[in-house]
Amino acid sequence: MMNKDDMNSSEHDQIDANIINYLSGKASNEEIFQLEDWIKSSEQNRMYYLQVKNIWEVSGKPFDPSDISTEEALERVLKLNHIESTKPGFWYYLQRVAAVLIIPLMLGSFLWGRFIHDSGKSGITDSIVYNEIFAAYGTRSTLILNDGSKVWLNSGSSLSYPVKFTNQKRIVKLKGEAYFEVHSDLARPFIVQTRSINVMATGTKFNVQAFSASNETQVSLVTGKVSVNKCAGENNISKIAELKPNQHLIYNTVSGEKELNNEDVYRYIAWKDGKLIFRGESLSSIVDKISQLYNVEIEMRGKNLQDFKYRATFQDESLEEILKLLKLSSPVDYREVKRNPLPDGSFPKKKIIIFSTKK
Numbered sequence: 001m002m003n004k005d006d007m008n009s010s011e012h013d014q015i016d017a018n019i020i021n022y023l024s025g026k027a028s029n030e031e032i033f034q035l036e037d038w039i040k041s042s043e044q045n046r047m048y049y050l051q052v053k054n055i056w057e058v059s060g061k062p063f064d065p066s067d068i069s070t071e072e073a074l075e076r077v078l079k080l081n082h083i084e085s086t087k088p089g090f091w092y093y094l095q096r097v098a099a100v101l102i103i104p105l106m107l108g109s110f111l112w113g114r115f116i117h118d119s120g121k122s123g124i125t126d127s128i129v130y131n132e133i134f135a136a137y138g139t140r141s142t143l144i145l146n147d148g149s150k151v152w153l154n155s156g157s158s159l160s161y162p163v164k165f166t167n168q169k170r171i172v173k174l175k176g177e178a179y180f181e182v183h184s185d186l187a188r189p190f191i192v193q194t195r196s197i198n199v200m201a202t203g204t205k206f207n208v209q210a211f212s213a214s215n216e217t218q219v220s221l222v223t224g225k226v227s228v229n230k231c232a233g234e235n236n237i238s239k240i241a242e243l244k245p246n247q248h249l250i251y252n253t254v255s256g257e258k259e260l261n262n263e264d265v266y267r268y269i270a271w272k273d274g275k276l277i278f279r280g281e282s283l284s285s286i287v288d289k290i291s292q293l294y295n296v297e298i299e300m301r302g303k304n305l306q307d308f309k310y311r312a313t314f315q316d317e318s319l320e321e322i323l324k325l326l327k328l329s330s331p332v333d334y335r336e337v338k339r340n341p342l343p344d345g346s347f348p349k350k351k352i353i354i355f356s357t358k359k
Contacts, residue, residue, distance in 0.1 A: 019052055022186065033225065036186050036202055050167075050187045128166065134158040135176075137295035140272065145172070148183035149190065152272040155293045156211075177209040179272045182224075193231075196253040197240065201226045206243075207269045211292060219249040220265040230256075276314040276322075283308045286326070287354070294319040297349050302356035305332065323352065331358040 018035040021027035027035070039046050135141040135153040142152050146164050153159055157176025165171075170190045182190045184203025192199040194210035197217055204224025210217045219228055221243040228240045228249060241249050241260055248268060250259040267277035276293075278286055283305050287298045296319060308330045314322055323334050337351040 019049060023053060032186075032203075036225075039186050040189075046187050053187065129163045130160050131163060132158060132160045138293065140274070145170075145183075147185065147188075147190075150181040152179040154178065154209075154271055156295060174208055174210060176211055177207070177271070179205075179207045179269050181205050196230065197251065198229045198231050198237070199226050200229065207265070209268075213292070214288075215252055215254045217251045217253055218268070219243060219251075220268040221245055221247050222265060222269065270313075274316040276312075276317075278310050278312050280309050280311055282306060283310065283326075283330075283332070283354070286310060290319065290322055295349065297351040299351065299353045300355075301353060304358060305354065305356055308332070319352075323354075326354075331356060333357050 015035070015038060018027060018031045018038075021031055022035055035049075039049050133141055133143055133153060135155055135157050137156050139155060140152060142150065143159075144150050145161055147170055149170070151159060151161075151172075154177035157174070157178060159175075159178055160173040162171070165188065168188060170185070170188050171193060172191070173193045175195070178192075180190070180192065180201075182201050182203050182205070186202050188202075190201045190203075192208050194208065194217060195212065196210070199206065199208055199219055201224060204226060205222035206224070206226050207220040207222075208217070209219075219226065223245050226243050228243065228251070230238050230240055240251055240258060243249060243260070246262060246265055248261050248263055248265050250261075252258070267279060270277045271293075276289065284300065287300060290296070291298050310326070310329065312325065312329070314325070317325070327333055332354055334352055334354045337353060339347045339350065341347055
């Protein structure tokens with residue numbers, strides 16, 4: 001996608017319109033996706049967007065650009081700052097948008113001078129301070145990040161996140177499962193790093209499941225768009241898939257195989273509402289989920305156990321209650337293995353044995 005300097009006047013106008021519509025909350029999904037792709041295509045485009053966004057935020061209130069004469073506004077800014085417009089290059093068009101935003105509020109001279117001054121500064125990377133939150137087994141946690149994004153953290157999961165995000169990227173590190181509602185910021189992608197993949201978004205709702213005990217990483221998208229990438233180093237990134245709303249990705253981190261399905265993804269994110277939803281799932285699949293949720297070891301004994309399929313919804317049920325319901329709905333039973341203290345005085349993880357009662 002082209003830079004500002006490589007575009008004709010009508011293309012400039014379209015980009016400017018997309019930026020203003022986005023900042024004022026009027027952009028369509030198509031305009032947002034177009035603007036996102038344009039910003040990602042070059043650092044120059046990203047800087048253009050950031051500077052216009054800064055001016056917009058300082059101006060303090062929205063207005064209708066159609067009520068303003070862009071050319072008259074531009075000439076006033078140029079005269080105030082003793083700038084001569086010579087050719088329609090990058091800075092000219094940046095001045096043009098700035099004029100539209102600034103003149104109605106009589107802030108042109110001050111903001112434009114500050115904008116030109118700031119644009120010449122070299123980037124300085126501050127040291128990043130990280131926090132880490134852990135959701136204990138059998139519990140869920142929620143938090144709001146520095147940028148306004150909200151995160152739900154599932155049982156036995158941890159999230160490492162900066163106290164303050166940088167100006168270029170918003171990176172968090174996940175072990176386990178989390179649901180994200182990302183605050184929209186096209187110039188600063190939101191990146192969820194796991195042990196094997198990265199999930200990148202700008203403003204969207206999605207779920208990532210990446211437990212270390214499993215070879216599968218799963219991503220479910222509710223709204224917006226996310227890009228799922230395999231990272232073997234900072235400069236070795238390959239795209240796995242780009243998800244659209246109501247798509248669910250299963251990626252095998254060992255074999256590299258992937259499965260992308262179109263479906264109602266709520267059952268994959270229902271855990272944040274305290275629900276476990278199973279739709280025709282095997283007993284082994286259910287066992288895997290409740291083992292992770294309650295930090296318990298479950299052993300299945302009996303070949304025909306794999307044949308049992310379940311359709312059920314559990315709402316904030318305890319482990320004991322779930323096991324009782326499974327027993328009532330199929331020919332299985334269970335028992336808890338007695339735990340003896342270890343030499344250091346601690347106790348091993350709780351163990352449950354599920355067995356078939358079918359003869």
